[in-house]
Amino acid sequence: MRKYPRVIILGAGFGGMQTAQSLSRKSAEVLLIDRNNYNLFIPLLYQVATAQIEPEMIAYPIRTILGRATNTRFLMAEVKHIDFTHQVVEVNNAVIPYDYLVMATGSQTKFLGVLGAAENAFPLKTLAQAVRLRNHIFHCLEQAIWENDPIQRQQLLTFVIVGGGATGVEIAGALVDLKQTLKKDYFDIELKEIQIILVQSRKTILTELPESLGRYTTRKLSQLGVKVYLEARVSRVTQSAVEFLDGSSLATATVIWVAGLEASLPKTDVKSQIAHKNKLMVQPTLQLNEYANVYAIGDLAYFQDKRKPLSGVAPEALQQGVAVSRNISRQIQGKAPKPFKYFNKGRLAIIGCYAGVGKIGPFLLTGFLPWLMWLSVHLVYLPGLRNRLQVLLNWLHRYGLRTRAVRLILFSSVATCDLKKILDRLSNFT
Amino acid sequence: MRKYPRVIILGAGFGGMQTAQSLSRKSAEVLLIDRNNYNLFIPLLYQVATAQIEPEMIAYPIRTILGRATNTRFLMAEVKHIDFTHQVVEVNNAVIPYDYLVMATGSQTKFLGVLGAAENAFPLKTLAQAVRLRNHIFHCLEQAIWENDPIQRQQLLTFVIVGGGATGVEIAGALVDLKQTLKKDYFDIELKEIQIILVQSRKTILTELPESLGRYTTRKLSQLGVKVYLEARVSRVTQSAVEFLDGSSLATATVIWVAGLEASLPKTDVKSQIAHKNKLMVQPTLQLNEYANVYAIGDLAYFQDKRKPLSGVAPEALQQGVAVSRNISRQIQGKAPKPFKYFNKGRLAIIGCYAGVGKIGPFLLTGFLPWLMWLSVHLVYLPGLRNRLQVLLNWLHRYGLRTRAVRLILFSSVATCDLKKILDRLSNFT
Numbered sequence: 077m078r079k080y081p082r083v084i085i086l087g088a089g090f091g092g093m094q095t096a097q098s099l100s101r102k103s104a105e106v107l108l109i110d111r112n113n114y115n116l117f118i119p120l121l122y123q124v125a126t127a128q129i130e131p132e133m134i135a136y137p138i139r140t141i142l143g144r145a146t147n148t149r150f151l152m153a154e155v156k157h158i159d160f161t162h163q164v165v166e167v168n169n170a171v172i173p174y175d176y177l178v179m180a181t182g183s184q185t186k187f188l189g190v191l192g193a194a195e196n197a198f199p200l201k202t203l204a205q206a207v208r209l210r211n212h213i214f215h216c217l218e219q220a221i222w223e224n225d226p227i228q229r230q231q232l233l234t235f236v237i238v239g240g241g242a243t244g245v246e247i248a249g250a251l252v253d254l255k256q257t258l259k260k261d262y263f264d265i266e267l268k269e270i271q272i273i274l275v276q277s278r279k280t281i282l283t284e285l286p287e288s289l290g291r292y293t294t295r296k297l298s299q300l301g302v303k304v305y306l307e308a309r310v311s312r313v314t315q316s317a318v319e320f321l322d323g324s325s326l327a328t329a330t331v332i333w334v335a336g337l338e339a340s341l342p343k344t345d346v347k348s349q350i351a352h353k354n355k356l357m358v359q360p361t362l363q364l365n366e367y368a369n370v371y372a373i374g375d376l377a378y379f380q381d382k383r384k385p386l387s388g389v390a391p392e393a394l395q396q397g398v399a400v401s402r403n404i405s406r407q408i409q410g411k412a413p414k415p416f417k418y419f420n421k422g423r424l425a426i427i428g429c430y431a432g433v434g435k436i437g438p439f440l441l442t443g444f445l446p447w448l449m450w451l452s453v454h455l456v457y458l459p460g461l462r463n464r465l466q467v468l469l470n471w472l473h474r475y476g477l478r479t480r481a482v483r484l485i486l487f488s489s490v491a492t493c494d495l496k497k498i499l500d501r502l503s504n505f506t
Numbered sequence: 507m508r509k510y511p512r513v514i515i516l517g518a519g520f521g522g523m524q525t526a527q528s529l530s531r532k533s534a535e536v537l538l539i540d541r542n543n544y545n546l547f548i549p550l551l552y553q554v555a556t557a558q559i560e561p562e563m564i565a566y567p568i569r570t571i572l573g574r575a576t577n578t579r580f581l582m583a584e585v586k587h588i589d590f591t592h593q594v595v596e597v598n599n600a601v602i603p604y605d606y607l608v609m610a611t612g613s614q615t616k617f618l619g620v621l622g623a624a625e626n627a628f629p630l631k632t633l634a635q636a637v638r639l640r641n642h643i644f645h646c647l648e649q650a651i652w653e654n655d656p657i658q659r660q661q662l663l664t665f666v667i668v669g670g671g672a673t674g675v676e677i678a679g680a681l682v683d684l685k686q687t688l689k690k691d692y693f694d695i696e697l698k699e700i701q702i703i704l705v706q707s708r709k710t711i712l713t714e715l716p717e718s719l720g721r722y723t724t725r726k727l728s729q730l731g732v733k734v735y736l737e738a739r740v741s742r743v744t745q746s747a748v749e750f751l752d753g754s755s756l757a758t759a760t761v762i763w764v765a766g767l768e769a770s771l772p773k774t775d776v777k778s779q780i781a782h783k784n785k786l787m788v789q790p791t792l793q794l795n796e797y798a799n800v801y802a803i804g805d806l807a808y809f810q811d812k813r814k815p816l817s818g819v820a821p822e823a824l825q826q827g828v829a830v831s832r833n834i835s836r837q838i839q840g841k842a843p844k845p846f847k848y849f850n851k852g853r854l855a856i857i858g859c860y861a862g863v864g865k866i867g868p869f870l871l872t873g874f875l876p877w878l879m880w881l882s883v884h885l886v887y888l889p890g891l892r893n894r895l896q897v898l899l900n901w902l903h904r905y906g907l908r909t910r911a912v913r914l915i916l917f918s919s920v921a922t923c924d925l926k927k928i929l930d931r932l933s934n935f936t
Contacts, residue, residue: 112915113644113648113915114915130560130562131562132560132561132562137691139691139692140690140691143690151652152648152915214543218543218582222581260570260573261567261569261570262569462899462900462903465899466896466899469892469895469896469899470892473892485542485543485544485582
C-alpha cells in the first residue's frame with residue numbers, strides 16, 4: 077500500500093537526527109519521533125547550568141533541521157511501547173507500523189542505589205534540569221548573603237559534584253569561572269567562602285583519557301581551588317549534606333549528580349538482548365541480534381570498538397547515524413548491511429579558566445590549546461547560525477569583559493530561607 | 507542607632523529600580539525587595555510569548571543594575587505584610603523596620619469575573635506566563651499538523667486575544683508575523699487555516715490614543731488577516747472555546763487574556779486609601795494621604811495628570827522613581843516634598859509587520875516611522891549591552907532572513923493530543 081518502506085526513528089538526539097538527515101534523499105518514508113520539538117546539544121548543557129549561556133542557545137527546532145526533506149515527518153510524542161514481533165510503535169493512543177526501526181533514545185541519569193540521591197541531588201541530562209540547577213545555585217547565593225550562622229552559610233556556599241568524568245570536571249571548572257565573576261554582585265560573600273568539591277569513586281579522574289591527563293586535570297583543578305576527593309564513595313544525599321561510605325560527611329545544599337548513566341530503553345517485550353547499563357546488544361552492523369530490521373545506536377547501543385565499548389560521545393552517535401542510514405538503504409535494495417567502523421578523531425575535555433586536555437591520535441595535549449580547540453569544535457558543531465553567534469557573543473562577553481551574562485532565577489518559587497538574621501546584617505550596613 | 511535613615515523599596519520594576527538608582531548617592535540606607543532576582547522589561551514580554559526573543563534577553567539581574575551602590579542592599583523575598591503604624595515590612599519570618607517606604611509592586615492580571623478565564627485563559631504579566639504561552643502555541647501547532655478532524659484542527663489553529671489595548675494589538679501583530687514564518691516548518695498546515703481574532707469590549711481599539719489611530723490600527727490588522735471584534739464582551743472561557751455575552755461562541759484552544767489589570771497591593775491594615783482598580787490614592791507629592799513617610803508609584807498609585815489618571819506605562823513609573831528619590835531626600839534634610847509633574851514625551855504602539863502608530867506632542871504618526879521608533883526606543887531602554895545586542899540580532903534575523911529564531915517547547919510536558927488519525931495522515935504521505 078505504501079509507496080516506500082517506512083523507517084521510524086525514535087529519538088532526535090545526535091544519532092537519531094543524523095539518521096533522519098542521512099535518509100532524507102533515500103527512497104524511504106521517514107517518521108522521526110521525539111518527546112521534545114527540539115534537538116538538544118548536550119555537550120554545552122553544563123554551561124546552561126552554570127549560567128554561561130542561555131537554554132535556547134543549545135536547543136534547535138527539529139523541524140528546522142529537517143528543513144525541506146519531503147520524505148520526512150516529525151511527530152512530537154512519547155513512545156509507550158514497541159512490539160518487535162508485529163513491527164509497531166505505540167505512541168499515546170496511536171499504533172504505527174514500521175518496516176525499519178532505528179532506536180536512538182539515548183541515556184538517562186542512574187543514581188546507583190545511593191539513598192536520597194534521586195530526591196536531593198541535581199542530575200544534568202535535560203534542559204529543564206540545567207535551568208533548575210542554575211536557579212538553585214543562585215538561590216543559594218541569595219540566601220547565603222543574608223545568613224549570619226556560619227554553618228548554614230557554609231552549607232549554602234559548598235557545591236559538591238559527584239562524578240569525575242568529563243561532565244564533572246567541566247562543571248567544577250565552570251563553577252570556578254562563575255565564582256570569579258560573583259564578587260561584583262555579591263560583595264558580602266568572600267570568594268574563599270565558596271567551596272567546590274569534586275568527588276570521584278576511582279583512583280583518577282577522566283578515566284576515558286590516559287592517566288597522565290587525569291593527573292594533570294586534578295592538579296589544575298586543585299590550583300583553581302577545587303578540592304578533588306579520589307576513591308570516595310557517596311552513600312547518602314540529604315537536603316543539607318552528602319555522606320560517604322567511610323562515615324565522613326560534608327554539609328552542602330547542592331549535590332550535583334553526574335556519576336552514572338544508563339540507556340533509556342523504551343518498553344518492549346524483549347529481555348534477552350540487554351547488555352551492561354541497560355544497553356541493547358547490537359551486531360557489528362548495528363542491527364539487533366534478533367531483528368534484522370531494527371537498529372540501535374548511540375548511548376542505547378552496546379557496541380565494541382577494538383574490544384572496548386564505545387564511550388558515549390556525540391561523534392560515535394553521529395557516525396552510527398550515517399552508517400544506519402546506509403545499511404537501511406542497502407537492505408531496501410536487497411543488499412546486505414555492512415559492519416560499522418568507528419573513526420576516532422580524538423577526544424577533548426575542557427577544564428575551564430583557559431585550560432583543557434585532549435588526545436588526538438598519539439598526541440596528548442594540555443593547557444590553552446585543547447581549551448581553545450574544545451570551544452571551537454563545539455561552536456562549529458552547534459546547530460544554527462544564530463545560536464552559534466549568540467554562544468560566541470556570550471563567551472566573548474565572559475572572557476573579554478570578565479562578567480557573567482546570565483544569572484537569573486527563572487520560573488522558580490521564592491527562596492524560603494530563614495531570614496531571622498536580616499536585621500543583624502542590616503545593622504552591619506556601611 | 508542607624509547612621510542613615512532606612513528606605514525600603516518594594517518591587518524592582520521600572521519605578522522601584524529607578525528609585526533605588528536615584529537614591530544610590532543619597533544619605534540613606536536603601537533596601538530593595540523583590541520576589542525575583544531580576545528586573546523584567548515588560549514591554550517586550552509579548553515578543554517572548556510569540557517566540558521572537560528569548561526570556562533571558564528581557565530579564566536583567568537586579569544586583570548588576572545596582573552595581574557599586576554601597577548604600578544599597580537587595581533582598582529576594584516575598585512581602586507578607588506591611589504595618590504602617592509601626593513602620594515595619596514583614597518578609598518570610600523577618601520583620602524589617604523602615605524610616606521611609608516606597609511601594610512599587612506594580613499590577614497583576616484581572617479576569618473581570620469572567621467564568622473560566624482564570625483557569626483556561628493565558629495571561630501575560632510574568633516571564634513564566636510568556637514561556638507558558640509560547641509552549642502552548644507550539645503545542646497547538648504540533649497537534650494540529652497530525653489532526654484530520656476539521657473542527658479539532660480549526661480549534662487548535664484559532665488564536666483569540668481578549669483586550670484591544672496596546673498589548674492586545676502587539677500580540678495580534680506578532681502572531682501574524684509568526685504565522686508568516688511557519689510555512690517552512692509546518693508545511694502540512696495551510697496559512698489560511700490559522701485564525702487570529704482580537705476581541706475588544708469598546709467601540710475602538712487602542713483607547714489610550716486618539717480615535718483615528720485606533721481606526722488605522724483596526725484597518726491595518728484587518729489587512730493583515732486579523733479579525734477585530736469590536737463591542738464584544740466575553741462571558742466564559744473553556745479549554746476549547748470562548749463564549750460571548752450575545753450568546754455566540756468561537757472554538758479555540760488558545761484565549762490570550764490582556765483585558766484587565768489591577769494593582770498588586772501587598773497586605774496592609776489600611777483600607778480607606780484604595781481607589782479605582784485596587785490602586786493607592788496618593789497626594790501630588792506621591793505620598794500616601796495618611797502616612798507622610800510612605801510613597802506609592804507606578805501601577806500601584808492612582809495619580810491624576812491634567813485631571814486624567816496616568817495610563818500605566820514605563821516612563822510614568824521611571825519619572826515617579828526620580829521624584830520620590832528627590833522627595834525622600836528633601837524630607838531627610840527637613841524640607842517639604844515637591845509635587846510630581848509628569849512630562850509626557852508621547853506614546854507609541856507597535857502593530858507589527860512594519861507598522862505602528864504614535865502620538866508625539868500634537869503629531870499623529872502611522873506606518874513605518876512609528877514602527878521603527880518603537881523598536882529603537884525599546885532597544886535603547888532595555889537594560890544591558892549584551893541583552894540589547896542579542897535582541898537586535900534576533901530582530902535582524904527575523905526581519906532580515908525572514909525566519910523565526912526561537913520556537914521551542916521548553917520545560918513542558920508532552921502534548922496529549924488525540925493521535926488516532928496519525929495513520930491516516932501518514933498514508934497521505936507524499
